[in-house]
Amino acid sequence: MLESSHISLDEFGVSLHNGFLPSEQPLRRLSDPYYAPWEAVMTDLPALIQTERIRQEVLSLPVLSTEKLNQEAEWQRAYLILAFLTHAYIWGGTQPEGVLPPPITSPFLQVCDRLELPPCATYAALNLWNFASTTGGEVDLTNPDNLVLVNSLTNTDDERWFLVISVAMEACGAKMIPLILNGINAAGIDDRDSVVRILNGMTACIDELGCLLERMYERNRPTVFYHQIRPLLAGSKNMAGAGLPNGVFYDVGDGKGNWRQYSGGSNAQSSLIQMFDIALGIEHIASGEVANKEAGHRAFMKEMRNYMPGPHRRFLEYLGKITNIRTYAMSLPASSDVRQAYNMVVMKLGGFRDKHIQIVTRYVINPAKQSRMRQNDKAVSGSVQRVNLASATSRSTESVNSISSTSPELSVKSAASSITSVSDSEVSEQPSFTEISEDRIFYGTGGTALIPFLKATRDETKAAARNVAVEDERRKQQFKPSSGLLEGTAELPRTDARLAISGRRFASPPPSSSPAQRHVTTTRHRFLSFCFPLKMADVFKNIFGGAAPSGASQGDDDFADFAGAPDPVPVPLTTSGFAPDAAITGGANAPFTKWYRVWERTSPSDFWQEAFVLPFLIFIIAFHFWGTRKNRRKAKAWAISHSPVLQSEFAVVGYSGIAHGASTEGVESELVDPEKLLKEKTAQEFQSYATGRQNIAFLDVSIKLVKRYNPIVFIVDTVLGLFFESFPPPVERVESTLYTFDGKEKDLVPAPAGDASSIKAPNSTYDGFIWAIVHKNAMRRLRVDRYDASITFTKENPKLPSWVTVMTESAEITDLLLTPALIKAIEEAGDDLEYLIISDQPVDRPVKCVFPFFFFFFFYLSPAFLQ
Ligand code: HEM
Numbered sequence: 060m061l062e063s064s065h066i067s068l069d070e071f072g073v074s075l076h077n078g079f080l081p082s083e084q085p086l087r088r089l090s091d092p093y094y095a096p097w098e099a100v101m102t103d104l105p106a107l108i109q110t111e112r113i114r115q116e117v118l119s120l121p122v123l124s125t126e127k128l129n130q131e132a133e134w135q136r137a138y139l140i141l142a143f144l145t146h147a148y149i150w151g152g153t154q155p156e157g158v159l160p161p162p163i164t165s166p167f168l169q170v171c172d173r174l175e176l177p178p179c180a181t182y183a184a185l186n187l188w189n190f191a192s193t194t195g196g197e198v199d200l201t202n203p204d205n206l207v208l209v210n211s212l213t214n215t216d217d218e219r220w221f222l223v224i225s226v227a228m229e230a231c232g233a234k235m236i237p238l239i240l241n242g243i244n245a246a247g248i249d250d251r252d253s254v255v256r257i258l259n260g261m262t263a264c265i266d267e268l269g270c271l272l273e274r275m276y277e278r279n280r281p282t283v284f285y286h287q288i289r290p291l292l293a294g295s296k297n298m299a300g301a302g303l304p305n306g307v308f309y310d311v312g313d314g315k316g317n318w319r320q321y322s323g324g325s326n327a328q329s330s331l332i333q334m335f336d337i338a339l340g341i342e343h344i345a346s347g348e349v350a351n352k353e354a355g356h357r358a359f360m361k362e363m364r365n366y367m368p369g370p371h372r373r374f375l376e377y378l379g380k381i382t383n384i385r386t387y388a389m390s391l392p393a394s395s396d397v398r399q400a401y402n403m404v405v406m407k408l409g410g411f412r413d414k415h416i417q418i419v420t421r422y423v424i425n426p427a428k429q430s431r432m433r434q435n436d437k438a439v440s441g442s443v444q445r446v447n448l449a450s451a452t453s454r455s456t457e458s459v460n461s462i463s464s465t466s467p468e469l470s471v472k473s474a475a476s477s478i479t480s481v482s483d484s485e486v487s488e489q490p491s492f493t494e495i496s497e498d499r500i501f502y503g504t505g506g507t508a509l510i511p512f513l514k515a516t517r518d519e520t521k522a523a524a525r526n527v528a529v530e531d532e533r534r535k536q537q538f539k540p541s542s543g544l545l546e547g548t549a550e551l552p553r554t555d556a557r558l559a560i561s562g563r564r565f566a567s568p569p570p571s572s573s574p575a576q577r578h579v580t581t582t583r584h585r586f587l588s589f590c591f592p593l594k595m596a597d598v599f600k601n602i603f604g605g606a607a608p609s610g611a612s613q614g615d616d617d618f619a620d621f622a623g624a625p626d627p628v629p630v631p632l633t634t635s636g637f638a639p640d641a642a643i644t645g646g647a648n649a650p651f652t653k654w655y656r657v658w659e660r661t662s663p664s665d666f667w668q669e670a671f672v673l674p675f676l677i678f679i680i681a682f683h684f685w686g687t688r689k690n691r692r693k694a695k696a697w698a699i700s701h702s703p704v705l706q707s708e709f710a711v712v713g714y715s716g717i718a719h720g721a722s723t724e725g726v727e728s729e730l731v732d733p734e735k736l737l738k739e740k741t742a743q744e745f746q747s748y749a750t751g752r753q754n755i756a757f758l759d760v761s762i763k764l765v766k767r768y769n770p771i772v773f774i775v776d777t778v779l780g781l782f783f784e785s786f787p788p789p790v791e792r793v794e795s796t797l798y799t800f801d802g803k804e805k806d807l808v809p810a811p812a813g814d815a816s817s818i819k820a821p822n823s824t825y826d827g828f829i830w831a832i833v834h835k836n837a838m839r840r841l842r843v844d845r846y847d848a849s850i851t852f853t854k855e856n857p858k859l860p861s862w863v864t865v866m867t868e869s870a871e872i873t874d875l876l877l878t879p880a881l882i883k884a885i886e887e888a889g890d891d892l893e894y895l896i897i898s899d900q901p902v903d904r905p906v907k908c909v910f911p912f913f914f915f916f917f918f919y920l921s922p923a924f925l926q
């Protein structure tokens with residue numbers, strides 16, 4: 060199908076196999092000895108930059124001609140060399156250098172004319188034409204492990220990784236070119252199946268690219284990137300804060316030249332991602348400026364096409380003219396396969412941009428904030444720092460203003476008349492100093508106010524999935540004010556609106572949710588255990604300072620969320636060049652280290668979360684230990700005090716079997732260890748057990764204590780009990796139940812070997828009855844707990860204290876059972892006794908007729924009994 064598109068990819072400098080990368084690997088050096096002086100400097104470049112000798116070296120270079128450059132690859136190599144030298148010269152000193160000398164400018168401007176590129180380090184110089192395979196031969200270029208750089212600015216593995224990741228992505232994305240062209244053809248002939256297949260192929264490819272993008276974390280450390288690599292990539296546009304208020308003067312000799320301002324290197328200059336946007340009909344209008352100027356505002360992405368090699372730029376232009384994919388998809392019903400596949404690929408691209416935002420947060424925003432904090436920290440300021448992109452991002456308003464006032468000759472006004480920017484030679488509009496130094500604005504090397512720009516670009520992408528006028532969407536998306544915490548809530552209706560407009564939900568969930576959805580998810584994640592609705596969670600977030608570490612958010616939800624996400628863990632690596640300086644690797648990199656590396660935190664505010672959470676946790680844990688120990692002590696106290704009587708009444712007490720040698724005489728000395736009397740069922744409930752007494756099957760003791768093991772439950776129980784009648788205050792109880800044999804011992808209890816005595820034991824024969832002694836305060840409770848108590852009459856008994864009453868079926872039983880010993884025990888128990896019940900009824904109310912075959916003894920005793 061590709062053939063029918065009648066285009067020659069060669070003409071556009073594009074290959075089916077390598078995409079926008081050259082079809083042959085770039086030259087490693089210019090072989091003509093004429094260019095040896097350039098190559099010699101390039102070999103030592105990282106060290107020359109590091110030791111600030113680069114400027115002298117460049118000044119001592121001869122002004123070489125371009126006449127000896129023949130092959131395209133040679134022109135490209137020359138471009139790379141001069142681009143690297145330009146940036147090394149400008150940024151390779153303590154202060155940036157604003158005048159570029161003829162050994163660079165003279166050949167560079169000629170090379171740039173030929174390649175249709177601006178005279179600065181573009182993506183083409185840094186990435187497209189700067190890679191080699193590790194083995195020097197044919198390798199899979201989609202694997203960054205196989206790639207090295209031809210030239211480096213810092214000689215760090217971090218820089219290699221940073222740049223080769225994009226190279227691998229270019230190689231991996233090469234297959235998109237035939238896919239797109241075929242897709243356009245298929246749409247042109249209404250071949251739906253092919254369009255769907257192609258769109259799905261594109262989705263899969265963007266997925267692979269996303270995986271490659273995320274490999275950035277493996278070997279590129281944010282602090283090294285931010286402080287060592289990135290400053291050298293900076294351009295000369297919008298760089299007043301970094302010391303270049305007018306850009307750079309390109310001195311071509313003989314007093315000639317002009318001031319120029321160029322964006323620094325940026326992946327926005329890659330044709331690959333722009334190709335996806337163009338093919339899918341996604342338009343970007345974000346200017347990258349802090350606020351769109353009414354007139355004269357240019358879309359940054361379009362502007363960046365001027366930083367691409369001429370043929371690539373023309374390829375994108377051509378693609379923009381022939382693409383029909385979005386129009387085709389939108390002409391079909393929302394439920395159609397094509398539409399869904401289209402939405403899927405668009406959302407996948409939006410998801411890719413989400414991942415990119417995450418990277419930018421980690422590699423730019425967080426280190427910038429750390430850097431600012433460090434600069435504010437007087438203790439650390441002693442060393443001489445380079446003035447560059449890294450220091451400018453964190454420069455305070457005062458210091459920027461002081462630059463402008465101490466360098467009046469470089470004021471914006473005086474230089475404006477000769478400033479040149481890449482697209483045209485018009486005067487480039489400078490942001491005011493306040494804009495540059497504004498606390499909350501971070502700039503990309505491309506010169507964008509990166510947060511609003513990247514958000515807008517991402518949103519413009521996702522908006523393409525909606526079948527509404529692109530213009531309307533754009534208007535809505537463009538530079539929304541910085542979103543506060545509750546902005547997510549405000550955005551929800553928009554999400555719904557989208558679903559309604561498109562008529563149905565995506566067939567399978569879009570790869571990443573809308574900002575609003577994402578916000579909800581994040582909030583849930585942080586407050587999972589509370590499961591509050593969004594707004595409530597946000598209130599909590601605000602109260603507790605949220606999860607935002609110091610220096611996390613700049614009022615932007617996406618970036619703030621990513622800042623709070625777990626930090627990347629790069630694989631350990633050794634830099635082949637110089638190590639990052641101590642100030643960088645020391646206390647500054649808190650956001651990139653694990654939470655437990657507390658020694659790397661720099662200010663008390665870094666401990667806010669812990670300040671709230673830790674005392675709370677400590678309290679819970681301490682309370683738990685105190686509570687469980689207290690309950691154990693109480694249960695043990697009960698065991699100690701009741702062990703003598705239990706052991707004198709039963710042959711076996713507790714859970715350690717028969718206490719050999721126990722005898723009624725030596726009770727005190729032969730007692731079972733009280734610990735063995737008890738079984739800890741839960742931290743709040745203990746059990747004991749006894750058996751081995753005539754007519755008694757066994758005794759069950761259950762000790763239920765207050766829930767001291769959990770302070771929250773404890774407090775809630777106590778407080779609710781104080782205020783609501785339906786929540787009784789927590790009470791500690793011992794419940795002892797004696798299960799009697801009812802004349803069936805000989806059937807149930809096996810006789811000891813060779814002993815027939817137990818068989819001779821007389822059978823017990825009881826008449827069933829219900830009889831209880833109840834504390835008057837516990838009468839209601841007894842009636843609720845014990846259905847059989849309601850069958851009885853309540854009667855005062857003169858032999859008993861006034862606070863107890865008898866519940867019985869017949870007075871005779873009372874006379875029989877109220878022995879002086881029992882009366883004495885009741886008197887001694889006092890208020891601790893709740894009730895004692897003897898019943899022939901089963902514990903649970905029988906549903907049908909049940910034979911009375913057990914006697915139950917219940918003792919309900921309150922806390923004092925435990926002591
Ligand atoms: C540490 C790594 C990276 C950082 C810190 C970073 C940072 C940025 C920044 C700040 C911008 C805004 C434009 C500017 O002013 O420069 C940008 C744009 C862009 N970056 Fe990256 N970037 C990184 C890696 C990558 C990689 C590996 C890709 C590969 C595709 C990429 C693709 C893009 C694209 C396509 C844009 C244009 C905006 C867009 O399409 O959304 N970036 N990047």
Ligand SMILES: N[C@@H](CC(=O)c1ccccc1NC=O)C(=O)O
Pocket residue numbers: 181182185186221222225289292323324325326423502503504505
């Ligand atoms: N715009 C990025 C830098 C960046 O991504 C970049 C710069 C030069 C060449 C390539 C780049 N991106 C990925 O390879 C920044 O602001 O740090």
